[in-house]
Every structure is written in structure tokens, then in C-alpha cells.
Amino acid sequence: MKTNPGRFFEDYRVGETIAHAVPRTVRMGERALYHMLYPARHALHSSDQFAQSCGLPFSPLDDMVVFHVVFGKTVPEISLNAVANLGYAEGRWLSPVWPGDTIRSQSEVIGLKQNSNGKTGVVWVRTTGFNQHDEAVMSYVRWVMVKKRDIDAPAPETVIPELAASVPSDALVLPKGLDFSNYDDTLAGESHRWGDYEIGEKIDHVDRVTIEEAEHMLATRLWQNTAKVHFDATNRPDGKRLIYGGHVISMARSLSFNGLANAQMVVALNGGSHAGPCFAGDTIAAWSEVLDKAETSAPGVGALRLRLVAHRAETQAFTLKSDSGKYDSGVLLDLDYWALMPT
Template sequence: MSKTNPGHFFEDFTVGQVIEHATPRTITEGDRAVYGAIYPTRFAIPSSAQFAASVGLDPHPVEDLVAFHVAFGKTVPDISLNAVANLGYAELRFHQPVVPGDTLSTSSEVIGLKQNSNGRTGVVHVRSTATNQRGEVALDWVRWVMVHKRDQQAPAPETVLPEVAPVVDPGSLVLPAGLDFTDYDTTAAGEPHRYDDYAVGEKIDHVDGVTLSEAEHMMATRLWQNTAKVHFNTEARPDGRRLVYGGHVISMARALSFNGLANAQLVAAINAGSHVAPAFAGDTVYAWSEVLDKALLDDHGLEAPGVGALRLRLVATKGRDETMTLRGEDGKYADGVLLDLDLWVLVPR
């Protein structure tokens, strides 16, 4: 009997199945340093312990997406080792900041299954939860992924499609304990723009671009202990190319958004996300954002001194799109769009 893990294929999943993922992962200052070396991030809270303390966050948290990548990476060997593609996200909420010394463990529940018409693959929906060493929820989210079947003759399961909220309600956002933007220092943060300076419908071209490199995207993916074959093994895809982990594009776009959204200090939730097209080493990634909505959190019953929330569409493109066009006249995504991410961020009022 083989002792190696071949990963789950589509017919191995059942609705209601709960998977406890190995292995717990302790966050260190090394994660902060390597993240900053790979992505051009400059947000003041994860960059400066002094700034973080000045807005009520002490000890000093790492980037929100560090926690996401680590938690997501835990799920890969069991959920998406045999994936064709990660298709989307919903209802992702950050419940509390993650700090060096926190140990994250992740579990997933299968909440939906649908075999594709080709009979060779199917889509698996899971709800994943990452908890810290105290058993507290750090973040949770829904994602759906297309997975190969081991045996094309295996019978299709009953189709179950879960209902997910299109948007996380602002009143259900979880704010970090003690967060207070009342005395927020815009000079230290890098831009003067506050909540009232942004208008619904406004688009922001983040201008800067970064060319993806083979070494960096694989190093980042290994940092999160993401074992998906397509990111490392040129024999895993018919075209012989290593696919860039979609989360790498998310973090790159988030870092690039600093130029124009420097005060979007914390990601509170990801409402939805779609990896529209694959990215490969040599592609140059740019980003733009659209303001979809705004929320005064105290109007929603949340204690949030000096804090407002912006709902943003963050779009990553291959090559710069100065027109900031998401879809063509046919309703399909425009050429060059890599990522379409809908998120809530916290900004000073």
C-alpha cells in the first residue's frame, strides 16, 4: 500500500465531508520580511510597529493576505492538488489580525459538488476556516475549484450548489479590537486621501507595473506551503509552463494599489473573486480599482472610531489598461484581465 498522498479527486468528495488539514503553521517575522521582498507593499500598519500601535494594533500584525495565503496553502494537498483551476472566492472575512507567533490551523467542509458535462472534471465548493492557537477564528471563506476525476466512469454525484452571499454585509464585518483611526497620521501613511475623498463609481489607475519572475512566484508559493503541481512542475501542464498561483496575483495587485489607496490599511473582507485568466512568468502585472460602495461602520452598529469602509473592485491586468475596461460590449472580460476581486477595506474618515 502506497504511503504517499495522491490528493483527492472529484469522486472522493462528498457534501458534508469535513477535512482537517495538515500542518499547523506558525507566523514569524520572516514571513513579513519575505512578503515585503516579493511584493512592493508599503501599507503603514504592517510596515511599522509604531504606526500600528498608534491606531490601536499592538502587537504588530502582518499583512492580512499573509494569513490568507498560509491558511489557503493548508487546504491545497486535500482540496486542489489535482485541480484544473481555482475558480472563485466568496464570503471571506478576516476576524482578527494575525501577529508573529500565531499558529494557524485550517479545516474545510465540502458544501457543494457539480460534475462537468465532459465527465472528466467537476467543481467542488468548500468552506474553509483558519483558527489560531487559542482556537479563535482568524479568517474563513468559501471557494470553488475545478478538480480532475480519477475515473471518468465513476458516477456523477447529486448536484448541490451552495448559496453564498454576493457581498459581505458591512454590519457583519469584524473590526480588530482597539482599532481607532481618530488620530490617524496621513503623512506617515503616505497619502492624504480619506473616506470622504472617494466617490462611488470612481476609478483609480495604480500606474505601476511589476513583471512576474519564475523564481519569485515559486518562492512565494512555497512560502505558503502550497503544493499544487501546476505551480512548480513543467510536466503538470500540457503546455509545459508553470502556472502562477492566483494568490500571487492577488498580493501583487493589492501591493500595487498602494499608489492611490495608501490609506486602505486593512482588508476586512473579500466579497467575491475570480481568476479570469492564467498568469505566467514574464507577464507584467498592473492594477486599477473602482469604488463600488462606501459604508460608515458606526451606522451599522460597529464600534469604529474614525474608521470607514470602502467596497472596491481591484482588477489586475496583463499589461497596462489605461481605459480601465473590465468587460467588452459582449459582456465577456476584456483581453488582458487576470483578476477581478471585490473587497471591503478599512480607511480613515
């Protein structure tokens, strides 16, 4: 058989390294597309001159473009037979990606646990994206529930990796040269800076976007994520396609501009849950909560730890979980990340 059946639970071994295929050279075309697919307006990713005023040589690719490209490459070996994408941890952006860079991905299997039903298991991988100089550009842990091919295959030894609840602020990697001393609030779009945000503060981002089938398929394909479930309407009687969770991440992050316009760069992914499935026709809204604050060593640069929640417009802002701890049915995404903001 020459086509890729994907890996099943019993195909993974703790400690093995999987090199993912199809390296991708990204350029400014990808940036233009990101602006077309999402209401992205953070100035550092929009203007070379603004990026230069922040100490960078020019505007790097949006942090989420990097995440999507690195993630997309892992799909054929990690999530083709996945039943669920369970979580993220210890994600860090390690080096900016510049137009012309070529990205490839590899994953190390760091944990395995067969489920008690014997039909599925959980696989933990640490995925790293590299540029053409073999420098790591980002790294994150993801765990997924994967089907077994053969229910009678023996269960592997259970290995559950120890994962940090969040990336410690002193482990954040700042782009070389970043300097917000001469930051221009007017060009950035808002005057609220790091010092103006308080832990516990919540922001309803007000703006909303209704998603169409064509748009999420264009976006998902752009990252060379070709998982059938996002593209094949014959999978379901209603003809809908399950929307790639990363599409909701980028949509929510872009909507958060309204209230967090100065959260210019995402530098760490502490955790995340795709709390509910998203389909075309859903109207996405978003709210944020400030979880933590930290200083950094770069001039004028502070770090804000934020919860970003995407929800259907019909659900009230600031809704999250019921008393029993289950996500409200209108919640689509609960993301925990660190962003950089001028002090």
C-alpha cells in the same frame, strides 16, 4: 501507495469536514519576506508604532499573509486535481494574526455538482483558518472544478450552496481596539480619506512589476503551497510555470498603495476571479473601482468596497470585459473586497 494522489470529484461528500495538515507558526520573518516579495507599503503592516497609533498592540501580519497561509494548507486535499479555481465568496478576516501565532486550516464541503460532460465536477468548500487558541482567524468559500478519477462513478446529488453576492457591511469584523481618530496621513503616505472616495470612482495605480520565475516560486513555496503546476517546468513545452493566483492578488493589492495608501486593512473578500493565466515575463499593472462605502462602529474607521483588477501592462487600465461578458485577454484578476480606511 504512500504518496498523496489528491482527491477526485467522487471523493467529496457534502457535510464532511477535512482537516488540513502542516500547521505553521508565523513570525516577523514572514513579514520581512512579504515586504521583499511584494511592493507592500501600507503603514499599519510596516510599523509597530503606526499600528499602536491605530489602537492595536503592535503590527499584525499582513491580511494577505493570513489568506495565503490558510489557503496553502488546503491545496493537497482541495486543488491537487483541480482543473480550475472558479471563485471565492463570503470571505472574512475574523481576528488579527500576531507574530508567534500558529495557523491551521480546515474545510467543510458545502456543495457538489457534476458537470454535464461527466468527467469533472464543481466542489464548494468553506475553509476556516484557526490560530493556536482554536479561534477562527479567517473564513472563505471557494469553489473549484475537479477531475473525476473514474468517469463511471455515479454523480452525487447536486447541492449548490446559497452564497451572498457580497459580505454585508454590518457583518465586517473589525480588529478589537481599532481606532483611526489619531491617524497620521503623512506617515501613511496619502491624504485621501474615506470621505474623498466616491462610488464609481476608478483609479489607475500607475506602478508596474514584471514577474520572474524565481520570485513567484519563492512566494508560493513560502505559503507551503506546493502544487506541482507552479514549480515544474517540464509540464509545458515552453518551460513556463503557471503562477499561483494568490501571487497576482498580493502583487495587485500592493500596487494599489499608489492611490489607496489609506486602505490599510482588508477585512472581507466578496468575490474574485482569476480571469486569465499569469506567467513569468508578464508585467502586472492594476486599477481599482470604488463599488460601495459603509460606516463602521469603530472610531474614525470607514469601509470601502473595492474592485481590484490586475492586468498585463499591454492592456489599457479600466479594461474589464467585452460586450459579450467575457474578460479581456489581458485581464488577470478581478477581485471584490472590503477595506478599512480613516474617515
